[in-house]
Amino acid sequence: MPSFRITLAYDGTGFVGWQRQAAGQSIQGCLEEAVRALDERDVTVHGAGRTDAGVHALGQVASFTLERVLPCETIVRALNARLPGTIRVLDAVAVPDDFHPRIAARRKAYRYRIWNSDVMNPIERRYAWHVGGTLDVARMQAAAALIAGRHDFAAFQSAGSDVDTTEREIFVSRIAECALRQAQGAPSVSRGGFAESRLLVYDVAGSGFLRHMVRAIVGSLVEVGRGRRPAEWIADVLTSRDRAAAGPTAPPEGLFLVSVAYDDALAARS
Amino acid sequence: MPSFRITLAYDGTGFVGWQRQAAGQSIQGCLEEAVRALDERDVTVHGAGRTDAGVHALGQVASFTLERVLPCETIVRALNARLPGTIRVLDAVAVPDDFHPRIAARRKAYRYRIWNSDVMNPIERRYAWHVGGTLDVARMQAAAALIAGRHDFAAFQSAGSDVDTTEREIFVSRIAECALRQAQGAPSVSRGGFAESRLLVYDVAGSGFLRHMVRAIVGSLVEVGRGRRPAEWIADVLTSRDRAAAGPTAPPEGLFLVSVAYDDALAARS
Numbered sequence: 167m168p169s170f171r172i173t174l175a176y177d178g179t180g181f182v183g184w185q186r187q188a189a190g191q192s193i194q195g196c197l198e199e200a201v202r203a204l205d206e207r208d209v210t211v212h213g214a215g216r217t218d219a220g221v222h223a224l225g226q227v228a229s230f231t232l233e234r235v236l237p238c239e240t241i242v243r244a245l246n247a248r249l250p251g252t253i254r255v256l257d258a259v260a261v262p263d264d265f266h267p268r269i270a271a272r273r274k275a276y277r278y279r280i281w282n283s284d285v286m287n288p289i290e291r292r293y294a295w296h297v298g299g300t301l302d303v304a305r306m307q308a309a310a311a312l313i314a315g316r317h318d319f320a321a322f323q324s325a326g327s328d329v330d331t332t333e334r335e336i337f338v339s340r341i342a343e344c345a346l347r348q349a350q351g352a353p354s355v356s357r358g359g360f361a362e363s364r365l366l367v368y369d370v371a372g373s374g375f376l377r378h379m380v381r382a383i384v385g386s387l388v389e390v391g392r393g394r395r396p397a398e399w400i401a402d403v404l405t406s407r408d409r410a411a412a413g414p415t416a417p418p419e420g421l422f423l424v425s426v427a428y429d430d431a432l433a434a435r436s
Numbered sequence: 437m438p439s440f441r442i443t444l445a446y447d448g449t450g451f452v453g454w455q456r457q458a459a460g461q462s463i464q465g466c467l468e469e470a471v472r473a474l475d476e477r478d479v480t481v482h483g484a485g486r487t488d489a490g491v492h493a494l495g496q497v498a499s500f501t502l503e504r505v506l507p508c509e510t511i512v513r514a515l516n517a518r519l520p521g522t523i524r525v526l527d528a529v530a531v532p533d534d535f536h537p538r539i540a541a542r543r544k545a546y547r548y549r550i551w552n553s554d555v556m557n558p559i560e561r562r563y564a565w566h567v568g569g570t571l572d573v574a575r576m577q578a579a580a581a582l583i584a585g586r587h588d589f590a591a592f593q594s595a596g597s598d599v600d601t602t603e604r605e606i607f608v609s610r611i612a613e614c615a616l617r618q619a620q621g622a623p624s625v626s627r628g629g630f631a632e633s634r635l636l637v638y639d640v641a642g643s644g645f646l647r648h649m650v651r652a653i654v655g656s657l658v659e660v661g662r663g664r665r666p667a668e669w670i671a672d673v674l675t676s677r678d679r680a681a682a683g684p685t686a687p688p689e690g691l692f693l694v695s696v697a698y699d700d701a702l703a704a705r706s
Contacts, residue, residue, distance in 0.1 A: 175630070177558040222559060224630060246555065254555050256630065285516065285524050288447040289492060293559060360445070360494060360526070 169231040170241060171261045175224050176253040178418070179292045183219040184226070193217070193253060197228060200248040204241065205232045214267035214426040215274060218378070220418035222293065225256075225275075225425035227267045273337065273427040275371040278384045279420045283363030294365065295384070295420035301391035303366065306341050308397035309390040310368065312404070313339035313383055320407035322386070324378035324415065332407075334379075336372040341387060343367075369424075378415050386413035439501040440511060441531045446493050446523040448688070449562045453489040454496070463487070463523060467498060470518040474511065475502045484537035484696040485544060488648070490688035492563065495526075495545075495695035497537045543607065543697040545641040548654045549690045553633030564635065565654075565690035571661035573636065576611050578667035579660040580638065582674070583609035583653055590677035592656070594648035594685065602677075604649075606642040611657060613637075639694075648685050656683035 174197075182190035186198075197211045214227040236244075238258040245255045279294040281287055286296040313336055320332040344365040368384055386403060389395045395413075403412045444467075452460035456468070467481045484497040506514075508528040515525045551557055551564040552571050560566075583606055590602040614635040638654055656673060659665045665683075673682045 175558050177561070224557075224559070242555075251556065251561055252558050254558050256555055285512075285526055286521065287494075288445055288522050288524050289494070289563060291447070291521055 167231050167233055167263065168235050169229060169261050169263050169265055170238070170258050171227060171229045171265060171267060172241070172245070172258045173256045174226050174228060174253060175256060176222060176226065177292070178217060178220050178222045180252075181219060183221065184213050184215070184217045193223075193226075194228075196249055196253055197230075197245070200245045201230050201232075203248050204236065204244055205234055207233065212267055214271050215375075215423055217421075217423055218418050221421045221423065222419075223423040224277075226423050227271070227426040227428075229261060229265055229267045231263065267426065270428050271374070271426050272429055273371055273373065273425075274375060275338070275369070275424040275427075276375070276380045277422045277424050278368040278370075278380060278416065279422070280366040280368070280384070280388070281363065282366055283360065285363075287360060287363065290365075292419050295417050297388055297391075299392065301366065301388065302393060303341065303343050303391065305393075305397050306366075306387045306391040309387050309400045310339045310341045312397070312400040313370070317404050318407055319376055319379055319404070321403045321409055321412045322379045322382040323376035323409060324382070325409065327377040329376060332376060334372050334374050334376065336370060338369055338371040339383075340370075341366055341368040380421060381416040381418070382409070382412050382414075384416040384420070388416065389413040437501050437503055437533065438505050439499060439531050439533050439535055440508070440528050441497060441499045441535060441537060442511070442515070442528045443526045444493065444496050444498060444523060445526060446496065447562070448487060448490050448492045450522075451489060453491065454483050454485070454487045463493075463496075464498075466519055466523055467500075467515070470515045471500050471502075473518050474506065474514055475504055477503065482537055484541050485645075485693055487691075487693055488688050491691045491693065492689075493693040494547075496693050497541070497696040497698075499531060499535055499537045501533065537696065540698050541644070541696050542699055543641055543643065543695075544645060545608070545639070545694040545697075546645070546650045547692045547694050548638040548640075548650060548686065549692070550636040550638070550654070550658070551633065552636055553630065555633075557630060557633065560635075562689050565687050567658055567661075569662065571636065571658065572663060573611065573613050573661065575663075575667050576636070576657045576661040579657050579670045580609045580611045582667070582670040583640070587674050588677055589646055589649055589674070591673045591679055591682045592649045592652040593646035593679060594652070595679070597647040599646060602646060604642050604644050604646065606640060608639055608641040609653075610640075611636055611638040650691060651686040651688070652679070652682050652684075654686040654690070658686065659683040 182192050184193045186192045186195045201209045209230050211228050211230045241258040242255050281290045281294040316335045318333050344367050452462050454463045456462045456465045471479045479500050481498050481500045511528040512525050549564040551560045556566040586605045588603050614637050
């Protein structure tokens with residue numbers, strides 16, 4: 167039976183998250199309903215990452231197996247015709263039957279956006295964390311650099327996880343201030359009333375992530391940015407392996423699953 | 437009695453527009469309700485521009501007169517405490533009693549965002565126009581340049597307007613492709629599944645604008661981008677003074693009122 171890997175984007179606002187729940191609308195549930203219409207039978211859709219309620223995706227990856235043989239372009243078109251506008255399938259490729267998007271994933275990239283201003287930008291309210299007051303970005307950059315590398319991330323993992331190891335390798339961990347004229351898109355005549363505001367963007371990529379890991383890292387980086395902790399404190403938190411040592415979990419609306427990468431030989435049927 | 441000028445931002449999604457209507461929630465209506473709580477009497481709030489249903493603002497300007505004397509910071513805080521999160525007041529300044537934000541305006545700047553891709557980005561669905569197919573940006577840039585200058589814009593005005601003259605001066609009219617890694621904010625590790633997509637941003641600033649003028653200009657620029665018309669056609673449309681000669685009106689969700697500028701002597705009580 168033909169198996170497919172799809173890339174998808176979604177606005178996580180109002181969803182209970184990726185995973186099917188007893189109540190509420192999930193991304194997985196919406197996809198399974200759309201796939202069922204293709205194949206006229208119940209189909210399980212597997213995801214590369216279980217994004218939480220309110221978390222967005224620009225490049226989530228999922229897979230499923232059909233009984234019918236369908237061209238990839240037909241799958242993209244047919245699924246988008248059935249899905250709500252908050253979920254869009256971007257592409258589909260044929261994969262071997264035993265492909266699982268979580269197990270085969272080699273690299274995941276997340277982005278976390280922070281709107282740093284006394285007043286929240288209403289356009290950003292679903293897509294960024296509103297942090298008031300002054301943030302010292304240079305200190306946050308020094309702290310973010312300490313996350314890169316192979317570490318035990320137990321201190322940045324929420325309770326209730328079920329994983330073999332809390333060790334992960336982080337390839338990229340950096341935070342930058344984004345000029346607002348770029349953030350709003352291209353050469354600007356003005357930043358409107360937000361001349362004093364700024365957008366901070368944290369990019370992180372790694373071999374895998376623990377539950378709430380990116381949000382716990384961001385909550386800790388903001389503690390550093392506020393001057394409550396020195397940058398080097400991040401190293402102490404890692405060593406502690408104690409969730410209570412780290413900062414609070416940043417809210418979900420600022421988080422985006424940007425991409426999931428695979429070994430091409432593994433992922434694509436050639 | 438003290439008069440105030442406020443700068444505000446809003447997400448126009450779900451509003452009937454700036455202006456109070458018989459049914460539905462308007463920006464003006466929400467503001468008047470919030471100001472009423474400050475002054476314990478009915479107060480009219482005047483706006484610099486009547487944005488349509490679904491149009492957003494990053495720097496709309498409005499004014500009102502109170503009986504109570506209140507510090508500007510108190511006004512900002514008290515209004516934001518009463519307004520929905522979709523509307524935010526960014527600042528307040530005292531102005532002379534006879535200040536009217538529309539009449540005193542010297543320059544308005546708008547931005548229009550186009551998501552050019554086969555599949556819409558769900559994060560952009562409320563903040564950009566989805567245009568599929570190939571757009572020739574160089575041709576659109578040549579066409580946009582023809583809008584700059586002093587012209588009679590009757591051909592880009594919707595029916596039902598009540599204005600003395602359809603002549604306006606346009607100071608800036610340019611369209612640019614925004615690198616997606618910038619559009620999403622700062623150094624990117626990936627663009628997710630949207631590697632083939634692009635964001636086009638049209639910036640226009642002028643002495644004033646007619647009803648639906650920016651949206652009719654954008655609809656015409658897209659006709660040029662699609663290759664249906666040459667860039668020079670824009671000059672013919674201007675000369676025609678005929679709305680039927682121009683392109684269709686682009687949808688409201690891509691449009692942002694970015695800023696309104698005043699002569700400082702006129703606007704601020706010194």
